[in-house]
Amino acid sequence: MLTRGFDPSLSVGSARPAVFRSSTYVFSSPEAAERAFDIMAGRAKPEPGEHVDLVYSRFNHPNAEILEDQIVPLEAGAQAALVFNSGMAAIMTALFAFLRPGDTIVYTVPIYGGTQKLIENFLHAWGVAGAPAPAGNAAEIDRAIRNAENLRVVLIETPANPTVIMTDIRRAAETAAGANREKPLVMVDNTMLGPAFQHPLELGADVVLYSATKYLSGFSDLIGGVALARERALIDKIRSMRSLFGNILQPDECWILDTRLPTIGLRMNRQSKNAQRIAERLHGNRKVRKVLYPTLFDDPEQRRIYEAQCQFPGAMFSIELRGGKPAAFQFLRTLKLARNAVSLGGVETLVCHPKTTTHSGFTEEQFAQAGVTDGLVRVSIGIEDWRDLLADFERALDAI
Ligand SMILES: Cc1ncc(COP(=O)(O)O)c(C=O)c1O
Structure with a gap:
């Protein structure tokens, strides 16, 4: 990651990223502004190599872009990433991007307490059914996946916190893919072993989530979150939710987190x-x-x-x-x-x-x-x- 994802020529030649604290960006022309909005809203796709003007820092800003480009090479199999102002923001936004009332989410337990509350107390009230399955118990997880109605997401945290029980990601992904219906998304909270020691996207997961507060930042001095995916289209969906919720990581925090990645x-x-x-x-x-x-x-x-x-x-x-x-x-x-x-x-x-x-x-x-x-x-x-x-x-x- 030291050699990828950061182009010094876009930061007046500085060898390491600068901090861009602006909340808004000056368009190069009204046409460029129109084009930037069309692309941001999904009405148009950027041409290969096209320079698209930045718009507003709730949607995107240079430090988020630099950090996202530098995190992608750390997660084997990832095509794109998004940074958030907490791990919970990453989890919540990824879930909201795909779950609808009437859907089911299968999740391993134990799971981080905040995630459990989000599913059991909050999503439940919005009509999303949560189906817990015991971490590490492949037969029970298979059963939960096969029995769930309108299964949209399988969320695995492995190793589980605090018992360190490991769940077989490949098997859960294969069971999810094998069910005779639209394939649910398999998401893995990889906070406990990633990005160095466990690579869920290579094992069949679709989305990887992080509390960047933990190993990624590594000094117990910032709160952040990351989502990465095998397919850019998944990240685009989550990105539009992030723009609505306004939970992008701020430029200074992005810059700090960026300094932690090489180590x-x-x-x-x-x-x-x-x-x-x-x-x-x-x-x-x-x-x-x-x-x-x-x-x-x-x-x-x-x-x-x-x-x-x-x-x-x-x-x-x-x-x-x-x-x-x-x-x-x-x-x-x-x-x-x-x-x-x-x-x-x-x-x-x-x-x-x-x-x-x-x-x-x-x-x-x-x-x-x-x-x-x-x-x-x-x-x-x-x-x-x-x-x-x-x-x-x-x-x-x-x-x-
Ligand atoms: C496994 C796991 N996932 C998610 C979170 C939530 O992350 P954050 O505190 O950055 O919102 C935590 C926090 O402890 C965690 O341990």
Whole structure:
């Protein structure tokens, strides 16, 4: 991505992108303005190589264009991208672009709490039926896909948060394509392992969604979202919704996010190596009942999915502590290097207690179904020295 997607000649020769803070753009002629509106509204298609004037920054602006062009090469199989002012904005806008009253969306659970609320509380009231299917359970997911009426979208989050259970993307995409009717769109929230370690578009997904707040930005200092697709036409549909909703990422944030992209592979590799080392060592600790991490699962189906679709296990694992909530809270209180905060994917290590924070809106049934227990602590490993982090974790475990 260092060599693609940015043309210095369009930014007075600057080697790295400049920031364009304008809210509106001066047309080169009234004819050019008319043409830009025709293209924006979908009444005309740009000719190959045609220069189309920019219009207004709610629709598009140079920093969004630069960032989108630079993100595309990071996502194998993607033709086009869109940037949003949060991960939820990307998810919401992609869903609204395709779902209509009377449609069904099949989605894996557990799924990010905001996504779950959007589907169960909000879309439901607009006449869209949500059909949850357990993450990692291919037979149940197949059944949900086959039984759904007017199935329009299959939304998969893998690995699932916070249990790190992996779902077979290729199988879900094949089942969706095989049903005898109009093919539903398969969307994957790739926040947990992408764009470095998992490539859903190559496995048959149509749309990939990100909370760019996480690994893509990597420093826990901005909120953003991205949608990418195998077909440009899908992105065009989502783009028209983004223009209506006004949730494009602002120029300054685009510029910041752009500065983070060249190091995403380096950061994710280091974070994943750190996490692997620490997770393996915590695995045998007597205060720990279970470590949930892709390379530590015993279930042969989970191992198969990992081998088939993930290059490395990533920076996130969860540990289930013996002693329930008091043990978990004592652990969080004692840690010194790892900070007690939600979010993940940043260069600094963060830990949280999902049952009382990120997933606190769940019912008891949902907790049980998702495997979110009182003793569960979610960990997102950063780029610190892993030995320092391990010592911090072991000291906090000793204090329980
Ligand atoms: C997997 C996943 N998807 C989406 C989101 C929502 O992203 P944002 O907070 O950027 O809106 C999050 C946030 O935690 C997430 O973890």
